[in-house]
Amino acid sequence: MGMTVVEKILARASGRESVKAGDVLEPRVDLAMSHENAALVISQFHEILKGTGLPERPWDPSRIAIIFDHRVPAESSKTATNHKKVRQFVAANGITRFHDVRGDTGGICHQILPERGYVLPGQVIVGTDSHTTSHGALGAFAFGIGATEMASVWALGAALNVEVPATIRVEVKGRLPRHVGPKDLILHLIGRLTAQGANFRVIEFHGDTIRRMPTSGRLTLCNMAVEAGATSGIVPADDETMRYLSDEAGVTGLVEPVAPDDDAVYVDTIRVTASKLEPLVACPHTVDNVKPVSAVAGTLVDQVVIGSCTNGRLDDLATAAKIVKGKTVAPWTRMLVFPASGRIYAEALTKGYLAAFVNAGAVVMNAGCGPCLGVHEGALGDGEVALSTTNRNFQGRMGNPNSQVYLCSPAVAAASALAGAITDPRKGAR
């Protein structure tokens, strides 16, 4: 019986000829990623090893990546102390894939991992962040886990009791219309699948639209696969993956792409005609509450946010900068831009995107998770409305349960910032 990409990856990582959905495995882990919550992983790791007589060292420090991104620079003494505790652990254990609060090498974990070449096709990647699904964009099987489970991975080098997920095949054909992008495609899919339609499943992306899509867009798709409940999203590695790895991620070693078998078994197949898509918005308070932008056009917005692990990449900033260049953000609207990494920040600076934002009245923030999860900057006031290129709009997400968050693409966000209201970029400012 044929295997899907994830089944092949899990078979190899478990030393088996073949596996099928529902099998329970203990795959070895190629990369174990954490952000600030490494502080909790460290304390749980200590609990596991206490009294065992074993040294408190992770199985393979070269396979651990730690990236500070959720609260950078630290918003409180508590966070700063957590950062310090993690730094000490990193130094004591010789963890080299560590990205501290820095303007050059820092950034959001889900951008740092691909751009530094830490992610390779065929790998098994776990991360203490639900958006670890992002890394499926490079043909890896990547999924989110909790901190205690990560502590167990640090001890064993394998993920325990992983059930091979069934796979949903998504076929996307045709050209995306102007001002319609990967974000609209994934919002469309989440709207169709619902917030739990892909629970315990993998979404495998195929079709000529995907083949033409740059890795940045594929990262957006896989990033939000979890918003349909998926264990992971995955794009089988292809020529574009190889181009990204060699040209952008500096990978020089041998890379082995993994493709699904022709007779792989899928639990469902979803077909999408890209040319029929339109700009979409996920309305409060669930990500699957997806509507055409026209249905909510004119809704006044207090804050527009462009950035995050979903849409903070150079392509995203280019799209938004082109729309706002030479124009002015509405006086009642705050526009916040936060690039996904220091590298992207520097490139956007060189290309003039950041100047376009600042001159339009936007606030450009440091690379990091920024306002997305309501932790330390860009919080919303009572009754306020935000329009954001991030990935979640749950009640209270941006720090205030009495506010509303709409999700959209960079094009919709930029056009709406100028108008001060939700705007269809095909009709709004050009």
Add this chain to the structure above:
Amino acid sequence: MPRVVLKLGDDVSTDVIYPGRFMATVLPAETPQYAFSDMTEFNADLRAKQVPHGAVIAAGRNFGCGSSREQATSALKGHELTIVASGFARIFLQNSVNLGLRLVCAPGFEASVGDELDLEPSRVLNRSTGREFPVVPLPPARQAIVDAGGLIPYTRRLLAERKA
């Protein structure tokens, strides 16, 4: 007998269970104070120890969707709540297995605040309405972690076996 103390709908996210602004607090001993912190009355009852151990939160499908934050599990575990829902999101389910928070998956489950429940291995009986709902058991691999007392003792046992 377990009683329903809170009724919620579908897709209850970890942002609702444990708002992101408290994520700098990580230790299981410290997280329970922030459980459902934006639902101020329920949070106040929890903090005042007005909610008995074993009390039930009734919910719909996809409880615990969103972030992988383990605080959402440890905060509820700290109050020894039981969650009875039509379904759970994957990471929250796994975190709960790992930390020993009791979850009961009963598709179609319906109850109101104040209802009394019988929680049996194969069914949930709502004594107040007389309706019963079949329970979907944990897969054996997850049940093994629960039976070991959580992932920390389970991993310790594996390490000991490897050493031997």
